[in-house]
Amino acid sequence: MTTSSRTLLVACAIALSAGLSTAAPALSAPGPDDRSAPRTVLDVRDLPQGDPPAVAWSERRGGRTVIHGTTGTRTPVAGAVDELAPMGSGYVVQTRYGRRTQWVGADGSPGRRVWRSGHGLAVSARGRAVAFAGRAGKVWSVDRQGDRVLSFTPVPTSGTARAVALVGEDCKESATSNGCTVHVNGPRRAWYTSSHGIVDRVPRLRLVSTGRGRWLGGITSLSDTGSCSALLRSSAVRWRTCDNQLSDLSPDNRRVLGTPAYADGFGPGSLDVLATADGSVEHSFTSARDGSSATYFDEVWEDPEHVLVVTYQADRWAVVRLGVDGSMEFAVAPRRGTMDLRAPFGLQTR
Template sequence: MTPSFRAASRATLVAAAALALAAGLSPATSATSAADTSSRPAPTTVLDVRGLEQGDPPAVAWSERRSGRTVIHGTGGTRTPAPNRLDQFAPMGSGHVIQTIGAGGARTRWIGADGTPGPREWRTGYGLAVSAQGKAVAFSGRAGKVWSIDEAGDRVLSFNPVPISGKGRAVALFGEDCKESATSTGCSIYVNGPNRAYYTSSHGIVDRPPHLRLTSTGRGRWIGGITSLSDMGSCSAMLRSWNVKWRTCDNQLSDISPDNRHVLGTPAYADGFGPGTLDLLTTADGSVARSFTSARNGRSATYFDEVWEDAGHVLVVTYQADRWAVVRLGVDGSMEYAVAPRRGTMDARAPFRLQTR
C-alpha cells in the first residue's frame, strides 16, 4: 500500500514522528484546570457501511480516479482533471492547490479549473493548511520554508522559515488574507517538524505554540495537538486562545467543525491498515457526542480522509468488504453513501479523496 490516504488521514499525521519521538518525549505540562476526558461513555454507532441508502453528493470538493484518470469534482458541478498521484487538494480561487506524491516525495502547485498548471511547483512536505473560510492555503518545504497562496490563485507569499531540519508539514492556517494591509491583519501558519511544532506569521514572528509538541488541527480560537508520545499511544490537548481547555489520551485530534462545536478524534495510536473507530468530540470540553466504533466480529469499515462536510455531518472515505465508498456520518449517528461503493482492494490506493479543510 502506498503512503497515501492523506498519509492515512490528517489525524495520523504524526504516525511516522511517533516512532522517532516515542523514546524521547515526556508529557507536556497542562493547565491544572484542564478537564481529563478519559474513559467517557458515549452514544455509539457501529461503522458497518454495507447496504446504506444513497444520499446527496458531497458538499465539499472530492476527487475520483477511474480508468487511469483523476478528476476533482467541485461543489458547483465542475470537473477538473488532475494528476493520478493526487494526494491532497483545496479549492483556491478559480482552481485548486494540489499536492501529489511520488518517488521524490510531495510536490505542490496551483492548477486552473481546466487542469492547466500554474507557473511554479514546489517540493514540499506532506500536508496543506487551509484557512477557515478557504481563502488561503499554505505549505512547507525544505529547511522549514513556508509559502501561502491566496484566492487570486497566482499570488504566492513567502514567510520566515521555521527552525526545523528536512521538510515541514503545514497543519493549520489562521487568517484569511496573508498579506497585511489596511483591511487585513495577516495570518499565522502552524508547521510540524520531525519533533516540534512551530508557527510563522506575516508579522515576521516565528515561535513555538505553548503546551503542544506537535499540532494536528486549528480553527478560530481553537488549536489542538499532541503533548506526548510513547510506545503505548499518545496524549493530546485542545487549546482556546492558547490556554489548555482539556486533554485526552484516548484520541488524536483531527478536523474541527465549521461552527467550532465539534472536533474529530481518531485513535490515540495509529497502527495497521487504517482506523476503525472515530469519535465526534465536543470542542468546549472534550466530551464524546457520538462514537463510530468497530464491530466485535470484524464486520465494519476502515476509514480515511475524515473531513467535516457541514456543522452536523462528517465525510469519510471507507473500505469494507472489497469496496471503497464516501460515507456521510451524522452527529446523530446516521450514515448514508455520499458516493456509491466501488469494488477495489486494500492493496491499491483509494479511488476517492476529500478536500483538505
C-alpha cells in the first residue's frame, strides 16, 4: 500500500470520525500488544547492494517514466505513475496528476480508453484481475486479456470512490468462473460490489485498507490519538489492534504489514511485520531515537519472506529490501533527491 493511499485512507477516516465520539470504542478482542519482538533500526545509509526487485517498479528521471519489468524489460509511460499493476501483456497504470487510469502494452502503446478515477488499484491474489473506481461510485475491472474492461454496479457513495481489494481471478462470469467482488472505499465507509450485481456495505469495517483472498483488513474507528483496525477472514474478525493500520498481506497470507496507527508528518519511520494468525509482532523496523533513520513511502511484499519499501534518508531515495529476519539491502541503488519532490521510484500494487 503506497503512502499516498495511506494518507487518503486516514483523511477518509478523519472525516468519518467527525460523526463519531472522539474516544475510540472499547475492543472486544484486542490483538496481542507484543512489543518485545526483534527490532531493526531503519537506517539505510550503508547497505549492501542486492538483486533488483522481483516485482515491477517505476522510475521517474528527467521528466520521463519507465516501468521496469521482472525480466529486465523497460516500458515507457506518459506522465508520472502513481500506481501500477502487471496485467496481461502490459500494465494497468494510474497517473499521479489528473488521476487517469489506463492499460498500456509492454512497448508503452496505450489501450483504447482512459478513465478518470479515484486513487488506487485493487489487484487479485494471483494478479489476474485489477479493479479501479471513480466518481459516483463507479467501478471497473481489467483482466489478463489486457484491455478487456468490465463495469460493475456502482456503490452508493458520494464523491470519488477508491478500489482497495479484489476477490476472484476472473470478473467475467462463465462456466469456469464465479466472477469477482471489489471492495471500495467511499469518503465515509467501505462497500463491495460483485459481478453478480450485488452491492452492500463491508461488514465490521468502516474503511478497507488491505485484502487478499478470504482475508480483509481495515479501520474500525479513529480518535484524536490514533486508529483501531481489525483483520477478518471470511468476514469473521480474527483479531483487532490499536497499534497499527494494516497494509499489504503477504503472498502466502501468513503475515500482514502494520504501519503506524496514526499517519502524520513527512512519512512513517516504523513498520511492523504481524502474524495473520493472531496479530503478534514478528519483527519491527523502527525509527532511530535521534531521528536520523529513514522514512518510507511504499510497502509491498516481494515474496513471503521479503518486503520492498521506497525510502528517503540523508537526501537520497532508494528501494530497500527488508527481510522478516531483520536483514536489509538495496534493491535499487540510492539516488540523490530532496524531500520537496515526490519519490522517483514506485512499486507495483499487489
